[in-house]
Amino acid sequence: MAHRSRRQPPKVDHLPPVELTIESMTLEGKGVAHLDGKVIFVEGALPSEKVKARYTLQKKSFDEATTIEVLEPSTERVTPKCVHYSLCGGCTWQHLAPEAQIRYKQQAMLDQLKHVGKVEPATILEPLHGDLWGYRRKARLGVRYVHKKEKVLVGFREREGSFLAELNRCEVLHPSVGEHLTDLQALISSLSQKERIPQIEVAVGDNDTALIVRHLEPLTQQDIEQLRAYGQRMNQHIYLQPKGPDTVHCIWPAEPVLYYEHPSFNTRVDFGPQDFFQVNQSINRLMVQKALELLNPQADETVLDLFCGLGNFTLPLARQVMQVTGVEGDAVMVKRAKQSAQLNEIHNTDYHACNLMDDEALKQQPWIKRHYDKILLDPPRAGAIEIMPYIGRLKAQRIVYVSCNPATLARDAHELVHTHGYRLSSAGVMDMFPHTSHVESIAVFDK
Incomplete structure (x- = not known):
């Protein structure tokens, strides 16, 4: 049987750069322009700018390009x-x-609520601001030994393509790692x-940094000793992962x-490096x-x-109410939450x-049949439609919904309203x- 080949996108290397006037910006942070009636999404361009851009992709309904020169800056x-x-694709909005x-980000949330949820908030809350640099405490860094350069690269992928970017430092990673990428490479x-x-x-965490080193072949005892020595020197926890997540x-x-701690509520939350x-942290506390x-x-x-x-949220809430019931899909995290409650x-x-x-699992839960005055939920990107x-x-009088995806927040808001x-x-x-273009939001629903 002949195998059907996957259709490749048309090559764009031969196309000359184009001058574009940027009209707006997508939720992902790309500039939007039109040329000959066709929309072009432009990486690195801002609304009201005039830019020279190079094509990176052509499709029937739209094109993509990247900015090579800003002719009239915003x-x-x-x-x-x-x-x-x-070069690096780790963040895309530093410009x-x-x-x-x-x-x-606020406008993106409001647009989603209006157009998808068919709702508008009675009050728009003031945005919460925290640390701008060195804030990222959780990350997965790619590692690759490049033979041609005889060098190990550690960091994020390039903005275009699948190669790792050659980085010496990262300004958004926590300084315990972001300022020591060359040490990790060595x-x-x-x-x-x-x-x-x-x-x-x-x-x-607030106390220490942990690194999980994934390795596809067994390490020698000398390798392990060098990793352990690095942990001692840098005051960092060193974990190994030879196979799946359960081998860490x-x-x-x-x-x-x-x-990490919530000083305002006198609580400490213990966690594992995979949790x-x-x-x-500064935004989390706020x-x-x-x-x-x-x-x-x-x-x-x-x-x-x-x-x-x-x-x-459960532990700080418990300081202020009669009873809090916490529900989570990850049994390991539930166990750790119980331990933190005891610790506090x-x-x-x-x-x-x-x-x-x-749905079948939910039907059998005893906690779903109780009365609650209020509900707080903080779902993953997929939202909480189920x-x-x-x-x-449950008919709780008030719901506070913390969201990491304005599209699913809007969809769920439509259901609630x-x-x-x-x-x-x-x-x-x-x-x-x-x-980055990531939008974190919070919404209040009242009966």
Whole structure:
């Protein structure tokens, strides 16, 4: 049987650069222009600018291009801090002033709510601002030994293509890693299996930094000793991952502990290097404070915290209400949330492991049949559409929804407002990921 070849996109190398006037910007941060009636999405271009751009892709309904020269710059254009910015794909908005970044993100959220959710907030909340640089505490760094250069690269992929960018430092990564990429490159270069190490995962707590080194072949004892020595020298936890996620194990120190704190609520959240946690600690603290302020918890109330994770909201909430029920799909994180509650001497929480996107699993849960005065939810990018019917039946007086995807927030807002009788009281954005197009938002729904 003949195999049908996959259709390749037309080559664009022969096309000359074009001059474009940028009309607007997409949610992903690309400039939008039109040429001969066809839309062109332009990387690195800002609204109101005139640019010279090179084609990178042509399709029937649209083209893509990248800016090679800014002919008439926007007043919102700034000089990127990172020397690798034009090459690295780790962040794509450093050329846009921070105050403009958050304004575009707010407008993106409002547009999604209006056009997808068919709702508009009664009040637009002031944006939450935090650290602009060195904020990223969770990352997966690519690793590659390049024979031609006889050099190990550690970092993010290039903006165009699948190759790793050659980086000396990263301005958005936490300084314990971002300022030491060359040290990591030297470390991997010294190992016998440098060609069989594809990635390093980074997790940074308030107390220490952890690195998970993925290796496709067994490491020698000398390799392990060099990794352990690096951990001791840099005061970092070193983990190895020989196969799947369940093979991750620590080689330094003997009893690793990672945690972050919410000083305003006198709580500490312990976590493992593979656990999900918010990457921007300064924004996370402000976000939890704002979420609780908006939820307005009372001492005699019960609260349901859906997608509770490690207890990021659950533990602070427990300081202010009668009882908090946390529900999370990851059983390991539920176990850790329980341990953190004990560590903080919090005794008015209960936790349940449940796949909140599985209707059959939800039907059998005892916690879904209880009464709750208020609900807080912080779902993944896919949103919380599967649990919306259950939230509707619970009839809580107030819901605070923390979102990392304005499209699914808008879709779920449509359900809450138009199906379950809530109104969208307020909504706002938080600058969780400066210099990227990622939009983090928070919304309040009242009966």
